[in-house]
Amino acid sequence: xFPLIVSGNLFRFTVCSRSCLLPSKFLIPVRKCTNINQAxxxxxVTVVPSNANKxxxxxxxxxxxxxxxxxxxxxxTRLTESxxxxxxxxxxxxxxxxxxxxxxxxxQRYKEYPEFKLKNSSITMxxxxxxxxxxxxHRTWGRLIGAAFYIPATVFWFKGxxxxxxxxxVGAMGALLAFQVVINAN
Numbered sequence: 001x002f003p004l005i006v007s008g009n010l011f012r013f014t015v016c017s018r019s020c021l022l023p024s025k026f027l028i029p030v031r032k033c034t035n036i037n038q039a040x041x042x043x044x045v046t047v048v049p050s051n052a053n054k055x056x057x058x059x060x061x062x063x064x065x066x067x068x069x070x071x072x073x074x075x076x077t078r079l080t081e082s083x084x085x086x087x088x089x090x091x092x093x094x095x096x097x098x099x100x101x102x103x104x105x106x107x108q109r110y111k112e113y114p115e116f117k118l119k120n121s122s123i124t125m126x127x128x129x130x131x132x133x134x135x136x137x138h139r140t141w142g143r144l145i146g147a148a149f150y151i152p153a154t155v156f157w158f159k160g161x162x163x164x165x166x167x168x169x170v171g172a173m174g175a176l177l178a179f180q181v182v183i184n185a186n
Contacts, residue, residue, distance in 0.1 A: 052161045059152045066145045070138070077138045086135045087113055089184070096136055103129065142184070149177055 049055075087109045088094075097103045107128050110116050116123070153170050156162055162170060 048159075048161055052156075056156060056161060056166070059148075059156070063145065063149050066141070066148055070141055070145060073138050073141055077134050080131055080134055086132060086139070089139075094136075094139070096133075106132065142180075146177060146181070150174065 087106075097106045103125065107125060110128060110132075120127075153174060157167065157170070
């Protein structure tokens with residue numbers, strides 16, 4: 001069986017692990033397929049909306065904008081030296097301190113780290129809270145980038161909206177994003 005993907009008047013036809021776009025007149029010389037019901041028997045048909053590339057482009061543009069925002073927020077985090085104010089790192093379920101006693105416990109953990117001992121030994125609780133919230137915002141933004149990338153990528157992938165070349169690119173971007181998570185966890 002050969003996948004035949006209906007998208008306007010172009011069909012994606014895969015043979016021997018090669019993918020190419022062919023005008024329908026080259027793919028099916030006998031008759032032109034304009035919808036899924038007209039596909040020849042023996043073909044596995046996936047309908048791709050004609051505006052799929054527009055959705056994918058907007059998604060990638062949005063992810064790019066979020067990454068630019070993360071770079072800017074990371075720069076501010078670095079300039080305010082608040083990057084190590086959160087001494088624990090959890091990918092999911094990280095809760096901010098909600099009470100005064102929670103803040104005291106968090107501040108005591110921070111006091112055990114070299115950043116406090118070498119740079120911020122005279123920091124007050126209010127100053128600590130300010131840099132802590134800066135780092136919390138940075139980490140939360142990173143989690144949002146992950147969700148904004150992986151959820152639509154998974155949906156588009158399983159709907160069959162990616163070409164072979166795009167699958168390679170999206171897979172590489174996803175691997176780089178996962179690698180960034182691993183780097184930040186250590």
